[in-house]
Amino acid sequence: MSDVLVAGAGPAGLLLAAELALAGVRTTIVERLPERPPYCRGFNLNARALDLLARRGLAEGLVAEGHRVPHAPATGLPGPLLLDGTATDHPFSLGIPQTRVEEVLEARALELGVEILRGHELRSFTQSADDVTALIHNGRTERTINARFLAGCDGGRSTVRKQAGIDFPGVAARWYALLGDVECELPYGPSTGPDGRSVFVIPRPGYVRIVVREDDPPPDKDTPITLERLQEQVEAVLGRHVELRAPRWLSRFGNAARLASRYREGRVLLAGDAAHIHPPAGAIGVNVALDDAFNLGWKLAATVRGTAPEGLLDTYHAERHAAGARILANTQAQVALEEAGAEPWADLMRRVAAHPAGNRALAEIITGLDACYEPGGHAWLGRLAPDVPLRVPGAETHLAELLHTGRPVLVDLTSSGTFAAWSAGVAVVAAVSSTSDTAGVDAVLLRPDGHVAWVGTPGSGDAGLAEAVHRWVGDVPVPAGA
Numbered sequence: 001m002s003d004v005l006v007a008g009a010g011p012a013g014l015l016l017a018a019e020l021a022l023a024g025v026r027t028t029i030v031e032r033l034p035e036r037p038p039y040c041r042g043f044n045l046n047a048r049a050l051d052l053l054a055r056r057g058l059a060e061g062l063v064a065e066g067h068r069v070p071h072a073p074a075t076g077l078p079g080p081l082l083l084d085g086t087a088t089d090h091p092f093s094l095g096i097p098q099t100r101v102e103e104v105l106e107a108r109a110l111e112l113g114v115e116i117l118r119g120h121e122l123r124s125f126t127q128s129a130d131d132v133t134a135l136i137h138n139g140r141t142e143r144t145i146n147a148r149f150l151a152g153c154d155g156g157r158s159t160v161r162k163q164a165g166i167d168f169p170g171v172a173a174r175w176y177a178l179l180g181d182v183e184c185e186l187p188y189g190p191s192t193g194p195d196g197r198s199v200f201v202i203p204r205p206g207y208v209r210i211v212v213r214e215d216d217p218p219p220d221k222d223t224p225i226t227l228e229r230l231q232e233q234v235e236a237v238l239g240r241h242v243e244l245r246a247p248r249w250l251s252r253f254g255n256a257a258r259l260a261s262r263y264r265e266g267r268v269l270l271a272g273d274a275a276h277i278h279p280p281a282g283a284i285g286v287n288v289a290l291d292d293a294f295n296l297g298w299k300l301a302a303t304v305r306g307t308a309p310e311g312l313l314d315t316y317h318a319e320r321h322a323a324g325a326r327i328l329a330n331t332q333a334q335v336a337l338e339e340a341g342a343e344p345w346a347d348l349m350r351r352v353a354a355h356p357a358g359n360r361a362l363a364e365i366i367t368g369l370d371a372c373y374e375p376g377g378h379a380w381l382g383r384l385a386p387d388v389p390l391r392v393p394g395a396e397t398h399l400a401e402l403l404h405t406g407r408p409v410l411v412d413l414t415s416s417g418t419f420a421a422w423s424a425g426v427a428v429v430a431a432v433s434s435t436s437d438t439a440g441v442d443a444v445l446l447r448p449d450g451h452v453a454w455v456g457t458p459g460s461g462d463a464g465l466a467e468a469v470h471r472w473v474g475d476v477p478v479p480a481g482a
């Protein structure tokens with residue numbers, strides 16, 4: 001029996017499984033498709049996703065392979081959202097195919113011992129007080145798989161979400177667009193027709209991605225798209241003949257926005273598109289899927305191992321459902337801005353975006369860099385701690401590297417071993433920092449996802465540390481008198 005059964009080998013499922021396996025949790029992924037499709041949906045990792053992947057040593061290799069652009073993708077704004085000066089260790093967006101990110105995550109999951117069953121579809125499941133039993137079909141036969149928990153990382157039409165009876169409220173798509181990965185002579189960027197409508201052409205390696213709004217979409221949105229249909233729509237917008245060739249992938253997408261009413265139902269959890277779908281703005285889907293998985297992984301692992309503090313797993317819903325709601329709002333706002341023309345509020349937003357401070361704030365909001373799970377305290381509390389360089393006995397390191405093992409860490413920056421007595425309950429690393437970023441910080445308790453659970457400041461000693469350890473790490477020994 002596996003500890004956790006993950007449905008879906010997309011970015012959310014693969015990272016979640018790798019995180020669970022890193023913590024010693026036996027994990028099986030079932031993936032409906034026999035192999036990864038030849039087409040690629042997303043083409044970017046944002047600054048927030050890179051910051052998170054860096055906490056496991058997974059960002060560097062991807063950054064070396066990808067293409068950096070110094071701004072965040074956004075829709076409806078006149079200029080780019082610059083990342084310089086924002087709260088990130090990676091002030092750029094990385095152009096890299098989603099399929100490549102999945103390959104890297106899959107290799108890591110396999111290396112850590114995850115079992116990946118491709119061509120296996122989860123059809124249904126039941127859950128009891130102790131476990132989950134899922135019915136899996138491999139195209140020929142059916143079998144059951146038992147696990148202590150089930151994670152639905154099975155995309156926007158999630159079977160897990162539906163079977164768990166979790167509502168998916170929101171708004172239906174108001175429009176649909178056709179997408180074609182093809183070859184053609186149209187220039188990159190928007191091409192506008194006589195009535196002001198546009199066709200967008202995005203460069204891709206060896207081909208282009210054409211996106212055009214669809215007039216009169218069929219009642220069944222799964223109706224297959226032909227090259228002729230795409231060409232007809234492009235010509236209707238541009239008012240002239242355009243030749244499209246060599247289709248690699250033809251698809252349809254809409255601007256629906258929906259958020260699962262809860263991310264947990266007993267022993268069942270949702271992550272990624274299974275938990276939220278949003279309009280295609282800001283190129284955020286893969287990045288949010290990774291964010292969900294990274295938040296869930298260590299909490300679910302601690303729950304399976306029996307070390308989790310009371311209520312830890314429920315903080316997954318509390319933190320990521322709120323983040324999901326913000327992403328829906330951000331993406332809907334970008335689409336509204338794009339459609340708003342000269343309306344006064346849109347003009348105001350564009351002026352905010354043109355102001356350096358406003359531009360930075362929007363970049364942080366749209367990429368999720370503003371994520372703070374405990375607002376109102378010390379500037380670091382609840383946020384991802386910056387990846388500052390550190391000196392530890394005998395070596396140079398940096399903060400993100402201390403998290404590669406996936407365990408919580410108490411970083412003692414006092415140079416006098418003030419927090420050494422805490423090592424009976426939590427990994428303590430005595431480190432020296434010479435950057436001004438750590439000014440006024442004596443010690444910091446990092447959750448396994450790098451978010452700050454507690455900050456010690458000069459003169460405050462270890463006040464509040466015992467509570468933070470009990471809240472995020474568990475019922476572990478703390479020094480007498482703390």
Ligand SMILES: Cc1cc2nc3c(=O)[nH]c(=O)nc-3n(C[C@H](O)[C@H](O)[C@H](O)COP(=O)(O)OP(=O)(O)OC[C@H]3O[C@@H](n4cnc5c(N)ncnc54)[C@H](O)[C@@H]3O)c2cc1C
Pocket residue numbers: 007008009010011012013030031032033041042043044098120121122123153154155156158159160179251253271272273274283284285286287288289
């Ligand atoms: C055209 C397009 C362009 C996009 N561009 C970007 C972009 O530039 N940047 C970005 O960040 N995001 C982009 N996205 C969004 C991004 O692709 C998704 O948000 C992301 O893939 C979500 O990851 P996930 O792991 O949650 O789900 P998915 O990647 O959808 O993975 C779910 C997996 O579950 C499997 N599955 C489904 N049902 C079952 C079942 N019953 N049993 C077993 N397996 C099952 C599926 O086969 C699939 O492999 C784009 C999406 C589209 C459609």
